[in-house]
Amino acid sequence: MNRYSKQTRLLLAIDCIIFGFDGNDIKLLLVKRSLEPEKGKWNLMGGFLRADENLKECANRVLKQLTGIEGVYLEQLRTFSKPDRDPVERTVSVSYFALIDINKYEKQLNHEYSAEWFLLAEKPKLIFDHDEMVKLAQKQLRYKASLHPILFELLPEKFTIPQLQGLYEGVYDTSFENRNFSRKVLSTGLLMKQKEKDKINSKKGAFFYKLDKKKYKANFQAFLNFIPNPDKFIM
Amino acid sequence: MNRYSKQTRLLLAIDCIIFGFDGNDIKLLLVKRSLEPEKGKWNLMGGFLRADENLKECANRVLKQLTGIEGVYLEQLRTFSKPDRDPVERTVSVSYFALIDINKYEKQLNHEYSAEWFLLAEKPKLIFDHDEMVKLAQKQLRYKASLHPILFELLPEKFTIPQLQGLYEGVYDTSFENRNFSRKVLSTGLLMKQKEKDKINSKKGAFFYKLDKKKYKANFQAFLNFIPNPDKFIM
DNA sequence: TCTATAAATGTGTTTTGTACATTTAAAAAC
DNA sequence: GTTTTTAAATGTACAAAACACATTTATAGA
Incomplete structure (x- = not known):
């Protein structure tokens, strides 16, 4: 079959905004750019779409390659397309946002990969339009988390x-x-109380809970109305 | 500056899912495909991204070209990227969903363009992955409309x-x-009561209202919690 | 045994949601 | 001109959820 004639062909990339939680603050995983221009500057994890894969596969491949991470929460965010966003040549980038349990990958990230966690509040300036991508991802995190129980993706299996x-x-x-917080959280029916307590943060100790994964998947809506007055936060 | 070497370049397209409301039902605007393969079959309005434009500009250009429509609600939906989604050659498509006041464009559509409205429930099978796009857009319409007052985009300036x-x-x-519906709608403070009534649908007549556009923009969150039990509908 | 601390639970008030009932305006029929 | 019909608009009581604040509880360490 013939190709479409006279149309512009261009590069398609993905970039991942990866969030983690260290127990106190939200963090962002960044890497150093390995090629000119802007070589050595911090940027989002990204890569070009290959001929034989779709975008989600591409995002998973890049994530695996650059961090060893697989099987995490990954959601397509938005496609960025300003003609001059990449000075090298026209590249449209599809942003993905990812949520991971920071503890699960902490060691391997430091030792085997050059990725690094930054406090979201203290992140360096990023290249191209990556700052804009992070901003949008933050907004989406708040938006989505006000409606769906996605923040569990940032916690370890057992949490209080x-x-x-x-x-x-x-x-x-x-x-x-x-x-009110605990009443609301427990009323979703998504949490299973464990017998052990976490005694690190208090004398009394706080009971561990696990997420009921079946209910989590079947009942992804359970957090609708979870955040009081979400309009204060999400736009 | 050199180009990125050894990467696959491909076509990027946009496709628009355009919704309207005829007073009774939701409708979808479709066009006939003008080139092989699948020539003559119904499909979404679409076109290729040009070198000098971003995706939103592209979507607006295509919309204008194929329907004369401009200045309507347009929102990026998702990017579709299955390697074989277009049999001619690798094409990734960014879907946009649009909401328009059907009455405003009815005449020009029929006379000057080959676009046609279909009842959403009775739409023909579409080419490539366009059916999937429509399905996603429907879901997004319900999702978004349960949280934000976007459905006004489908109504004329004055409505009851x-x-x-x-x-x-x-x-x-x-x-x-x-x-309960009217109480909730009026409690948002987004509607301005007019003096005239619409007497087409009843003897008593129903008062016309206009959307307070300033409040609409400033208070896009006003419909949060608008739909009772949205989880029944939106996923 | 006492003290300090954070976790867990109790409870009254306010607000919002929900269901059902009644009243109202105006054209059309008589 | 009075009555009938119809959909629009409004009234109201009960239930559920949100919210604010108070109290009790478990346990390590003094």
């Missing part, structure tokens, strides 16, 4: 309710009333 | 509350209690 509350407070940069 | 309710009932394929 005070830890979960701290995460929400970090994401929304506010504080919640603990009585 | 019963008309608005009919629109919501069409989109969510359900019925709402009229007392």
